[in-house]
Amino acid sequence: MDDNTRAHAAERLLAAYDGGPIPPLTATYEGMALDDAYAVQQLQISALLERGRTIKGHKVGLTSAAMQKLLGVSEPDYGHLLDDFFYLEHTPIPSSRFLQARIEPEVAFVLKKPLQGPGVTVSEAISAVDYVLPALEIVDSRIENWKIGLFDTIADNASSAAVVLGSTPTPLADVDLRLMGAVMHKNGQVAGTGAGGAVLGSPINSLVWLANTVGARGVVLDAGHVILPGAVCAMVPVAAGDTVTATFAGLGSVTARFS
Template sequence: MDLQAIAKELLEAEIQRRPIEPLTSTYPGLTVEEAYRIQLAGVEMKLKQGRRVIGKKIGLTSKAMQDLLGVKEPDYGHLLDHMLLLEGEPCPRDELLWPRVEGEIAFILKDTLKGPGVTIADVFRATEGVMPAIEIVDSRIRDWKIKLPDTIADNASSGRFVLGSRMVPVKDLDLRLIGMVLEKNGQVVNTGAGAAVWGHPAAAVAWLANKLAEFDIALEAGEIILSGAITAAVEAAAGDVFTVSFYGLGTLSLRFI
């Protein structure tokens, strides 16, 4: 199995916006570790194209999503500079394949975090503040027919993301109890609270720091960490407007064109 070739196939699918068949069908023996190696190879290819890593994202933090894919821990992906949309900037639908929208809490780090042994307290000490965020997940795998190695290899099904304009010190909040409302075109479609994210959003960040230690990777000072979806993702089409509202963090909107 040529992991570099698979990474290139995924990259070309993203650039050309042409989905590929599930990797787990084409390569039935694909393991989770191999999938992470494919992801890292793909990130390296993007860095050579001039992209820059600006953070990380955590996926599969909810029990419902873990049960759906038959896993017992989250996964992660890399955030690159071209994925960040400015608040108020529309998202062109035709740049993506199967976009879905999630509301999340973003951590902005002031210090480096590197596992193993990172705790929630370590995450608090290393965090400058938290911000409301919208993540647009996307998949280069046809029709979202993914298993765990598929999404991991595909950079944890990353697409785009938006940050709010307000950062709040983490010490001023109980992140487990922060409520969130997700609206699509003015209608409430999902509600949830921070505890839906791995029991506590900071616990998800600690998990990430410890998981990345297996690959000798750190969460660097200044990075943006998307801690995981609070509710299920919602499909997006051109013309749709999404708004996420967080108690104590504020409101953030995103329009697809």
């Protein structure tokens, strides 16, 4: 893709929340590659920053073996978390903001100092974490019917849309993230279960991958930023009237309500 084609793809994605989902980019732009997809993502983020938005963190996607197999990939992807992505737990979230919303439980890292790769180690990542929080990530797709390939979801900011954070911080030393179990309830019914080990063996591994991957692109994970390392179980659709709660062993719970 040349620069004009990348810009056209970014403009179409930016317009999708007003005009509706668009066909898969990979079916529209022949020869789209990994660098093209991240460039399209970055063009959108740059445009939103020019409109006054700010970056508050990053998310990692495609961290489960099942999702990687589904899309035929061997590593995760990443996207940006912007300031207007964050909602308070129990406070109604307007479902009209989303096109095809789904939700998934994650443990969120909050950083106390910057992380800059490449070359970040597990020990350096651990020392950069201030605390962890229970979280629910709301994912959305601007691609019709979620018919996404790897490059589609990367260009679409890794399908990131919103996040609800719990309000009880836990020091990283107080919980074994690999063995941490989680249960997600939707409208009082169990909608999914999982454990931290589903995220690349440990959510810490996801944080290391992110720091090194974005670092190679000149990006620093800043102090105070929120990092979502990946879901511990499969996402489920949500709509107006739904209430979703994720409960994590050793971390507490977080609830999202949709109006």
